[in-house]
Amino acid sequence: MPSEIDIHEKLPWHALSAQEALARLATSPDGLDEEEAERRLKRFGPNRLRPPARRGPVVRFLAQFRNLLILVLLAAALITALLGHWLDTGVILAVVLINAVIGMLQEGRAERSLEAIRELLTPTAYVRRDGHLGHLPADRLVPGDIVQLQAGDRVPADLRLIEANELAIDESPLTGESLPVRKQAAPVPEDAPLAERASMAWSGTLVTGGQAIGVVVATGERTELGRISEMVRNVETLTTPLIRRMDAFGRWLTGAILLLALATFAFGTLARSYAWDAMFMAAVSLAVAAIPEGLPAIMTITLALGVQRMARRQAIIRRLPAVETLGAMTVVCTDKTGTLTRNEMTARMLVTAEGPFDVEGVGYDPHGAVLHDGRPVDPGTRPLLLELGRALVLCNDSRLVEGPEGWTVAGDPTEGALLVLAVKLGTDPERLRREYPRLDALPFDSRRAFMATLHHDHAGHAWVFVKGAPERILHRCTHQRRDGRDEALDAGFWERQTEELARDGLRLLAVAMKAMPRGTTELEEDSLDGNFVMLGLVGM
Template identity: 45%
Template sequence: MALEDDSQFRETPWHALGSTSEVFERLHTNLDGLTSGEAAERLQRFGPNALTPPKKPSFLAKLWGQLNNVLIFILLAAAVVVAGLREWIETGLIIGVVVINVIIGLAQEGKAEKAAEAIKAMLSSTATVIRDGGKRSSVDASELVPGDIVFVKSGDRLPADLRLVEVTNLQVQEAMLTGESVSISKNLIPVAEASGLGDRKCMAFSATTVSAGQGLGVVVATGDNAQIGQINKLVSQVESTKTNLIIQMEILGRWLATIVVLIALGAFLLAFLLAKEGFVHAFESAVAIAVAMIPEGLPALVTIVLALGTKKMADQKAIIRQLPCVETLGSLTVICSDKTGTLTKNEMTVVAVKTAGGLYKVSGVGYAPQGSFSLDGRELSADELAGVRAVLEGGVLCNDSALSEDGGAFTPNGAPTEVSLITAALKAGINLDSLKAAKPRVGSVPFESEHKFMATVHEYGGRRVLLVKGAPDRLLPMCSAQLRGDGAAEVEGAGLEGSAATAPLEEGMWVRAQEELSSQGLRVLALCRSAGFEREEARRAGSI
């Protein structure tokens, strides 16, 4: 069966269609997928699932872009005149300045183009697709077509825009599209046609990443028609404008050219008419004065200074396409954005741990476990971190994310907040594998936005311990006690019922701590645990 015409198909609000059966009907597909013949036919019609590369300027166009400057024109004119006077050293110097200026500009633009092409790396290279009567296979992502049924799981990068038809605790990291730093829990509920990208929870978008769970979706948009393709189009259509520095340099060049010509003409007339010098000698004097007035080093100096600024920004992972933009960025005082995820790397870092014993500061940024803990400005040794480790053990065990290392590079897999807890635990010297082996998980309650916490149950020493991680305002009312201190004795004894290691909960103190940390722009999580209980007690109580 043929699909509707292309324009109507592309304008379909897939997130607003009432049911998956209606989606299948529009796409003429089903859960068994397309046949190989149908997929090949649609590939011819819609084209490969790839972004259209922007039109690149030719080398001559790039060269003209570097030469199209009033000061450069003045230098070239001076070089021609000086060469006519057989002043070869001066000619070589002027030409050298122009060449250096052009080479630096072309090199920087080439680096920026390579960085701009990095958006293509965001697209998945392969996809797990269901075709030919329900057979699951792995295909090149560029071969996906509208109507294909795609399976995704934790760690996968979405290969195309999908309308979801099955989800199992599916969470997707969409910071690159929406700026939302937390993973979005997906469902099958359609939303209003005017809903924003972040509210379309029945959709999964190309180039975003599955942080947890798994799901099944039908492809509704590929290549340039996907949301990432729309962004690529907008980037390609950005008009080039002159920066303030270029405008000022052009004004300086015009004034300089006018003044040089007037003074050189005046010098020629004075030498020829008043001093009665010969025409050739008077002309040579005028040219010498004109050349002396031209600041040959100015373009090179400006280019070198801007190049140094560009290198500094490149060291901070910021790529500048055109050198004069460095001056414009240097003039910025405030950058306003509605979502931090659009400007940052979307990496979370634990910077403080609050316990009954005090507020511990954590150094280090990113997911690499490099940093230390300090209390009241004093760096702590490993023997002084019993309380911190007790908190972070809960953060590691009550956690569905992971952090992997490959050649010194640390790659997160899961929610940024959970990965940051793993990094903090590694900084505190916790052996993750040994901890999980010693306290295996026997049950869990996944995080849901309705109750704002996640809970896990672990087996330890013949007893079971409940660990909970979530919003402080939800967990504090459930708590009745806190650690009396951060010493090893208190931490070890806290799991024993009626132990002197615990004290009544000081709820006011914890509420004030939460407010203080939140006022600093920090995301605050509460980590709690129950007193251990026997397996038989749990069975009688109907617990996990």
């Protein structure tokens, strides 16, 4: 059984070799046996985040009275009741109760939404124990378990990768990086920042491509996701500018009213010789009349309207006074991916040898026109656009999914954007996959800077499609497609188009194809060095 230091959250697992990590955790590629796994589960606890502490409705309701102006109003309600002014008492109490109920309900809705982070933990994991693979509830994972990952899986715990095959992981919930990160089994420097620890897979992130095997090094609160949850739970509550001003106003008003009431009482009894009991009642009446009982009601209603407007824009306001704070901000420091942006790629422009085309539409919704010289075109009348769309579908591992909240992509965001473009170009992805089954593929990697797939039709013809960095694809092209025929490649044209699109801030991919001999069933990188036909550039 490993010592305490072996599972300590600060141990640099990313800098250890896979073999050393296994040794430190007293495990092997065959996994733990069930008896040892049960011992570790009792020692380290379930692999789940501790639910955030929630205040009950009574506590939330009483918390609304921690305001000097509200306390003054309650005192005024008591005094008016003692004086027999029941109408005034009812009005003041109604204002106070409305304020408290609205605040309590809003905080309850906001606190429920904050529990969403716990949903990032996958419910099951594919685990090897006693040498056998099987599904296991994710909350039963322990340090030393061997977990297998594949595209579409959510990483169930912090893992040190021991094998990785073209693994790509979407880490945007953790690091804000919009593009999937390529992973490896080789260790990285100990001082590497979190986003560059390529030998680690973090709990709650999503596998977008490839396969891997990893050993669990941290579960539950010890994971990086657990640290985020802890920071959110322990965030310091600050007083908003509005509350500070209202507290200051309440103190000033209370002092002024008491001073005025005391002065009135003193003047009547000492200067005018009125009866002290009559002057006392007059001073109390004056104090009650001076309290602005309508102010909390106006403030609460105004803030509640602001909360509702923000809610319609999918923004959660936990406490009513925070709405005013938004208007007082002068500097906003924010994450970009998924906050200012939607973590979605969109193809905005494509260029073929027949000219440039603009693409309308946003996100992964596959509806949008294709424009040439500002006018919509029918892709069905342009064979080159259909050829380009076919290549974008076949040289692609992503899938479009329509759900209750709209269109999403299962897979890499960049490939998702290309798939959406292919649909806008008039293709049917499922039909194309049936008509041109894939025989082999070379996944994208940073060394090649392109992806290639081999397909055949049912008559035995074979083609290879490639997409990748423009300079790598153009280097392999000898021809370009125009008006249904192939012509010599105009390298200068494509270089100029690449420069112009890059100046516009677009991310570029080039797409090409070539026919392969009948009977070709495997892709060899040496066979991809030339004789490709350039189909087009895509700018995202």
